Amino acid sequence: xxxxxxxxxxxxxxxxxxxAVCVLEKRLPDELMLSIARENNxxxxxxTVKAGEKxxxxxxxxxxxxxxxxxxxxxxxxxxxxxxxxxxxxITFSTMSGDLTVVRREDFYEMNFPAYDRKISLSVLV
Numbered sequence: 001x002x003x004x005x006x007x008x009x010x011x012x013x014x015x016x017x018x019x020a021v022c023v024l025e026k027r028l029p030d031e032l033m034l035s036i037a038r039e040n041n042x043x044x045x046x047x048t049v050k051a052g053e054k055x056x057x058x059x060x061x062x063x064x065x066x067x068x069x070x071x072x073x074x075x076x077x078x079x080x081x082x083x084x085x086x087x088x089x090x091i092t093f094s095t096m097s098g099d100l101t102v103v104r105r106e107d108f109y110e111m112n113f114p115a116y117d118r119k120i121s122l123s124v125l126v
Contacts (some may be wrong), residue, residue: 001025004083005042006075019072020045021079027056030065038062046072048080048093055080057093057100067096074109077102081109 003022010016020040027049037045037060048055057076059069077091081104093100102111
């Protein structure tokens with residue numbers, strides 16, 4: 001397993017929003033991913049493994065798995081585009097929140113972000 005630390009939303013070292021990115025050859029047990037996230041002690045650690053044309057992607061905090069993390073997704077895309085998939089312009093991640101696609105446009109990255117269809121009960125506003 002190779003691990004990277006990526007600072008999202010910046011081009012300066014020690015700025016932005018850091019996330020660990022672990023590129024796997026095969027899936028790891030949940031408890032091991034949680035232990036790695038705890039050892040990293042960053043807000044999120046991303047774990048990705050190639051799954052056909054897509055990449056499976058999961059995120060862990062030191063407290064457990066979460067269902068969505070934007071900056072760790074962008075960090076994972078950065079690692080894949082720069083070290084594993086240099087010829088690709090688009091990567092789709094299969095996640096707990098559905099498919100997320102990141103497109104590389106020169107030095108910039110665009111990501112589709114899911115919108116949750118949440119209805120607010122008026123009773124909670126009263």
